[in-house]
Amino acid sequence: MQKIQTQGLHHITLNGADRQTSIDFWEGLLGMPFLFEQPNLDAPDINHLYFDPGDGRLITVFTDESRKKDPAPTPNDVGTVHHIAFSVSRVVFNQIAQRLEERGIPNSGHKDRGFMDSFYFRDPLGHLIELACYKFEPPDGFTHAMVLAEAHNIRVARGDPSINDVHLADAIEDLVRRSQPSLSANRGPKQPY
Template sequence: MTDIRKLQVQGVHHITLTGADRQTSIDFWEGTLGMPFIFEQPNLDSPGENHLYFDPGDGRLITIFTNEDRTPDRRRTPTDPGCVHHLAFAVSEATFAQAETRLKARGIGYTGPKDRGFMDSIYFKDPLGFLIELACYRFTPPEGCRHADVMIRAHRLRVERGDHHIDRVHLADAIEALVEERHASLSADRSARNPY
């Protein structure tokens, strides 16, 4: 019998997309989404292509294979099984509040904002027809927790209560439970009380 073990991942290292020409990629990823253009070299697996690297803000990378013989095609990229449907990027509430105005100023069509219960989203296509989402969480995790910690707890509460989707009440109750579990208190009774 074979000893089967997981290949445990620890996060996204980078995502690579096939782009058109170099300048279109720079204009979109840096000039529209604000990702610093940090590195460039030939595509080591395909000599006719260039490989551009952008920093999406969390220290990981978005990379683009470019070729000066390719031109942008704004038709929607395929969504067949096995294809990437869209990429979602985290933005602050301040940036999200400006997203519609800034997309309109560029003449970029969009869908949203959409209420996702635990976050707000707005969608638009890049110059090659690839769907991009700007996502803004509606909560800040308690100290020492990650967004995923709050999400799994909120999901469990939603399922227990028979609710359709995660909403603000599940997030608030999840955060309260995580604080109670992970942060000590001198009080013997930490239940909700009314001091008035």
């Protein structure tokens, strides 16, 4: 028996309401280009919209003009989606509160998650949306996930409850030390003054 190895998220498809609500939210609020549309190939009376969330992958939405938006929170039961998180740059993150306020969209306000900062709000269909910004950039050749896995190991070894700035900084230093050679026999910290 062998695994079926994945190589990244391909797309997420949501059941939407009418076409314009989806376009106004995904492109008009979140800036995701509306790439194309076609009928749902399994149910031709349903429309299928495709948006680029910024990484070339896809968010797709099934729409039907007979369905109306309902902002009531989606169920939080076992097996349901709790929230969908999208990455934003620091400069965009710093503008989120103002841009949501301009539209009268209730939100969580800034949430410090230790290794990232977040805002939460609901889309017009009640899905919980998170806009997140990492507090760090991984070194060349590494991903955010690799830094977080290393920071987790450091956090656990130190008995700390959650990842914070010092774990991230130490993880980045450890990854660089292990991956890049140096002519120095001792690569430890020094006091040059």
